[in-house]
Amino acid sequence: MLPSTTLPDSAAPARPHAAHRFLSSSAIRGWTWVHKWSSLVSTAFMLLLCLTGLPLIFHHEIGHLLGTEIEPPAMAADAPRVSLDKVLKAGQERYPGKVVQFVSPDEDDDRFYYVTLGDTPTDDKRVSLAVDARTGEALPTPKFDEGFIYVMFRLHVDLFAGLPGKLFLGFMGLLLLVAIVSGVVLYAPFMRKLEFGTVRRERSRRTKWLDLHNLLGVVTLVWAFVVGATGMINTWADLVFKLWQNDQMAEMVAPYKGLPPTTARGSLQESVDASRRLLPHMDMRFVAFPGTDYSSPHHYAVFMKGNTPLTSRLLQPVLVDAETAKITDSRPLPWYGTALLVSQPLHFGDYGGTPLQILWALLDIATIIVLGSGLYLWIRKR
Numbered sequence: 001m002l003p004s005t006t007l008p009d010s011a012a013p014a015r016p017h018a019a020h021r022f023l024s025s026s027a028i029r030g031w032t033w034v035h036k037w038s039s040l041v042s043t044a045f046m047l048l049l050c051l052t053g054l055p056l057i058f059h060h061e062i063g064h065l066l067g068t069e070i071e072p073p074a075m076a077a078d079a080p081r082v083s084l085d086k087v088l089k090a091g092q093e094r095y096p097g098k099v100v101q102f103v104s105p106d107e108d109d110d111r112f113y114y115v116t117l118g119d120t121p122t123d124d125k126r127v128s129l130a131v132d133a134r135t136g137e138a139l140p141t142p143k144f145d146e147g148f149i150y151v152m153f154r155l156h157v158d159l160f161a162g163l164p165g166k167l168f169l170g171f172m173g174l175l176l177l178v179a180i181v182s183g184v185v186l187y188a189p190f191m192r193k194l195e196f197g198t199v200r201r202e203r204s205r206r207t208k209w210l211d212l213h214n215l216l217g218v219v220t221l222v223w224a225f226v227v228g229a230t231g232m233i234n235t236w237a238d239l240v241f242k243l244w245q246n247d248q249m250a251e252m253v254a255p256y257k258g259l260p261p262t263t264a265r266g267s268l269q270e271s272v273d274a275s276r277r278l279l280p281h282m283d284m285r286f287v288a289f290p291g292t293d294y295s296s297p298h299h300y301a302v303f304m305k306g307n308t309p310l311t312s313r314l315l316q317p318v319l320v321d322a323e324t325a326k327i328t329d330s331r332p333l334p335w336y337g338t339a340l341l342v343s344q345p346l347h348f349g350d351y352g353g354t355p356l357q358i359l360w361a362l363l364d365i366a367t368i369i370v371l372g373s374g375l376y377l378w379i380r381k382r
Helices: 025-057 059-066 082-095 148-157 162-193 205-219 221-233 237-252 268-278 336-346 352-380
Strands: 097-105 112-118 128-130 282-286 299-306 314-322 327-330
Touching: 025 059, 025 148, 025 352, 059 148, 082 097, 082 128, 082 268, 082 299, 097 148, 112 282, 148 162, 162 205, 162 221, 162 237, 205 221, 205 352, 221 336, 221 352, 237 314, 237 336, 268 282, 268 299, 268 327
Parallel strands: none
Antiparallel strands: 097 112, 097 282, 112 128, 282 299, 299 314, 314 327
16 A cells, blocks of 8 residues: 555545535545555655565575586485584684684575684674585585675665665664554555455556555555565664664673683584483573674684474573683573564565565565556656
8 A cells, every 4th residue: 555545546635425424524634645655655765665675585596507506426314413612613724814703504404604803803805604514614605795686685784885775774664563553544444435456457557556556555564564664674773783782691791701702612513412401401502702793702602493394593692711612691582682583584584485485575566566556656646
């Protein structure tokens, strides 16, 4: 229901309308103004997000077609995994002048790990190396900061503008929610005199597009609201992380405040094993190394995830003393961190396999039609 009024061509302020039984004329004018301008301001950016989001739904499949997905050599499915210390060593040998920031298994393929390195623990200009989990050998690793999917991702996430770009898109998402709510307020009384799904083909072209615009808007209503709301929440990720860092994380590392950074480090494998013993119902998602933003100068931060489809997106950090490999603290994320993590799979539709991907793509295309037709209706009315 974007970005036009839901009143038909024949409706005019001086003519009584069925909607007047439920809303006053001034209320209709007010809601129409809110719907029109919230839609017009956000439409161009919502179209951009829908167009860039469509290939991101199938980014793995597109990666396979473009040859940018990592394919470890074929081995027996039950081939034993090497120690994480050997995986770590492979990354350090490939980039001897850099420091390790993160180690993580691939989300969809447990045959390899990523080792992420930078010039300093907090360096944003990172390099990533894929390491075979069965042999500990480095694999050919494509660059992740170039190519079609990278461009689509950056446009979708922050318009290549970092945090300001994220917050701007978050505001556009808020306007989308306002447009959806105001569209429903206008559409509900109007449709009381028409059967659901009616497209008046005998009327003018603009009326036919108006009916189609309203129909698709209602069909995609819940999906668009959920995706818009979760997308808006995702734009706050950096702020949520800062809040967690200054709140819960600060409490967890308080006993180490004032101590010099650790120099000698214990076994990474022992640190992860200790975390698994503490949380046997969870698996390792990634390890943040000492000095990174996700850890402290004295700890490995082992982020554990649930091992069921419903809990696999929820994380719990385990702080392990980097010298002794002994656990010092572990707490579930606060509610705002959990809300962020839950919103991500709902936004991208990547928790239900191919059928859900196809459904998300169809709803995305329908939303593109809603946005485009709303813009067309506004231009025609001018």
